[in-house]
Amino acid sequence: MNMTEIIxxxxxxxxxxxxxxTIGVLPILVDLQKSGKNINATKTTVIATFxxxxxxxxxxxxxxxxxxxxxSFAVAGSIVLFFLSLEMILETNIFKHNSTExxxxxxxxxxxxxxxxxxxxxxxxxxxxxxxxxxxxxxLNMVVVFVVMKLAVRIEKIMGTTINxxxxxxxxxxxxxxxxxxxxxxxxxxxxx
Numbered sequence: 001m002n003m004t005e006i007i008x009x010x011x012x013x014x015x016x017x018x019x020x021x022t023i024g025v026l027p028i029l030v031d032l033q034k035s036g037k038n039i040n041a042t043k044t045t046v047i048a049t050f051x052x053x054x055x056x057x058x059x060x061x062x063x064x065x066x067x068x069x070x071x072s073f074a075v076a077g078s079i080v081l082f083f084l085s086l087e088m089i090l091e092t093n094i095f096k097h098n099s100t101e102x103x104x105x106x107x108x109x110x111x112x113x114x115x116x117x118x119x120x121x122x123x124x125x126x127x128x129x130x131x132x133x134x135x136x137x138x139x140l141n142m143v144v145v146f147v148v149m150k151l152a153v154r155i156e157k158i159m160g161t162t163i164n165x166x167x168x169x170x171x172x173x174x175x176x177x178x179x180x181x182x183x184x185x186x187x188x189x190x191x192x193x
Contacts, residue, residue, distance in 0.1 A: 012137035027168035041149035051114035077116030081179035088172030
């Protein structure tokens with residue numbers, strides 16, 4: 001592996017790290033755990049990794065199979081992110097699981113970790129980078145996701161209640177802004193289509 005390939009892997013890693021926003025998800029994880037929800041870090045990481053790799057290798061084909069375009073997918077995901085951000089900002093409970101207290105798949109694995117933003121980014125990166133470079137960067141990001149999920153409560157204790165509260169509100173607003181941006185940039189495409 002030469003220096004250019006290492007730089008490419010780091011570049012893709014940073015792009016995916018910013019889009020997946022593992023640190024931004026931390027307040028949500030802690031809040032869900034404190035409210036009695038069960039989050040299985042291993043299962044969440046495996047499911048999110050599977051979703052992301054599935055879209056990396058067959059995303060365009062998969063959406064075409066269901067006759068869904070990227071813009072429709074992004075708008076649907078933005079609506080879920082919108083309500084999730086409202087949960088963080090307003091401290092209300094919108095996502096309810098009647099049958100179980102497990103929130104491993106929805107909303108954690110999808111759309112928080114493997115959401116429309118990260119899926120679209122992965123597919124877009126294929127135009128610029130080799131598939132193996134993206135695969136390594138994605139795998140490294142999933143290791144970070146797993147570690148953060150495993151240590152979420154400890155990290156939150158180190159940060160303290162006040163800092164966690166501020167971060168939760170801040171990332172709630174950031175998530176809301178991401179939802180609005182994702183919605184606005186894709187709903188126009190749908191309307192003009």
